[in-house]
Amino acid sequence: MVSLTATRYGKDNIRLLKVERDPSNPRLQYVYEFTIRVMLEGDYEAAYTIADNGPIVTTDSMKNTTHILAKKNPVSPPELFASILGAHFVNTYDHIHKSFIHIIQHRWTRYEVDGAPHDHSFLRDGAEVRIVDAEVHEDGKIFLSGGISDLLVLKSTGSAFYGYIQDKYTTLPETRDRIMSTSVDATWKYDVFEGVEAVRASVKSLEKGYQSAREITLKTFATDESASVQATLYRMAKQIIADNSQVNQVSYALPNKHYFDIDLSWFEGLKNTGADAEVYAPQSNPNGLITATISRGD
Numbered sequence: 017m018v019s020l021t022a023t024r025y026g027k028d029n030i031r032l033l034k035v036e037r038d039p040s041n042p043r044l045q046y047v048y049e050f051t052i053r054v055m056l057e058g059d060y061e062a063a064y065t066i067a068d069n070g071p072i073v074t075t076d077s078m079k080n081t082t083h084i085l086a087k088k089n090p091v092s093p094p095e096l097f098a099s100i101l102g103a104h105f106v107n108t109y110d111h112i113h114k115s116f117i118h119i120i121q122h123r124w125t126r127y128e129v130d131g132a133p134h135d136h137s138f139l140r141d142g143a144e145v146r147i148v149d150a151e152v153h154e155d156g157k158i159f160l161s162g163g164i165s166d167l168l169v170l171k172s173t174g175s176a177f178y179g180y181i182q183d184k185y186t187t188l189p190e191t192r193d194r195i196m197s198t199s200v201d202a203t204w205k206y207d208v209f210e211g212v213e214a215v216r217a218s219v220k221s222l223e224k225g226y227q228s229a230r231e232i233t234l235k236t237f238a239t240d241e242s243a244s245v246q247a248t249l250y251r252m253a254k255q256i257i258a259d260n261s262q263v264n265q266v267s268y269a270l271p272n273k274h275y276f277d278i279d280l281s282w283f284e285g286l287k288n289t290g291a292d293a294e295v296y297a298p299q300s301n302p303n304g305l306i307t308a309t310i311s312r313g314d
């Protein structure tokens with residue numbers, strides 16, 4: 017005897033790029049490139065348990081729907097498009113109770129030609145992506161989170177690490193000045209929205225949420241005289257919550273990408289450690305991984 021405990025199915029890696037043209041100047045254009053995952057939950061157990069495909073919305077139709085809704089609706093901010101897409105499935109099919117939309121937005125940054133922003137040319141300035149997750153329920157409620165992933169940063173000073181447990185397992189030397197580098201993975205959750213129109217009414221604060229989280233992350237990383245990745249992470253998250261009234265929770269996962277001093281004293285007494293360090297050895301593994309979730313209130 018077995019029972020079907022949990023299911024979800026959908027289409028992953030739906031790719032699309034949308035071009036939006038300025039109505040007064042069609043050569044002034046905006047581009048948005050997404051990789052999207054659509055997952056549905058509902059009453060389609062028969063498809064699993066008795067091989068009855070009757071209740072299946074095909075994953076191919078989910079891909080088609082994504083393209084059609086991207087044509088008929090704004091795709092920016094991605095939080096709104098995720099909400100529109102998620103609401104479509106729970107509103108169109110009575111037996112679908114929840115949808116889960118995950119959007120990865122790839123960077124296309126307008127670049128300058130002869131000192132002026134070009135109206136239709138863009139560059140991929142890094143692997144960093146913007147992330148959106150929308151969980152849409154059939155009662156209309158929408159749970160949104162925004163995020164950043166793969167934002168690779170490094171500072172060459174302004175980071176120390178000392179005062180930690182010294183026991184028989186410890187070999188790490190204390191440092192007042194080290195390189196700090198991480199690939200930022202940040203997620204922030206918004207208060208629940210009562211439907212797509214509530215999301216639409218909040219597009220400014222959703223866009224601001226993304227810009228503010230990114231700017232706070234970069235500024236705090238640069239300016240904090242860091243005692244540890246843990247302490248810098250906490251300062252970032254606290255500020256994002258303070259700066260965004262609709263954000264109630266922030267999570268970070270920060271790999272500590274180590275760069276170690278290289279002792280060159282064996283060669284003619286060359287000084288290259290501590291305050292004399294200039295040439296470092298980047299470490300690919302192992303790496304620290306520092307995570308935390310910080311919530312508004314107690």
Ligand SMILES: O=c1[nH]c(=O)c2[nH]c(=O)[nH]c2[nH]1
Binds near residue numbers: 177188244245
């Ligand atoms: O910022 C840090 N936090 C740690 O917990 C840790 N552990 C370690 O070896 N180096 C570091 N750096």
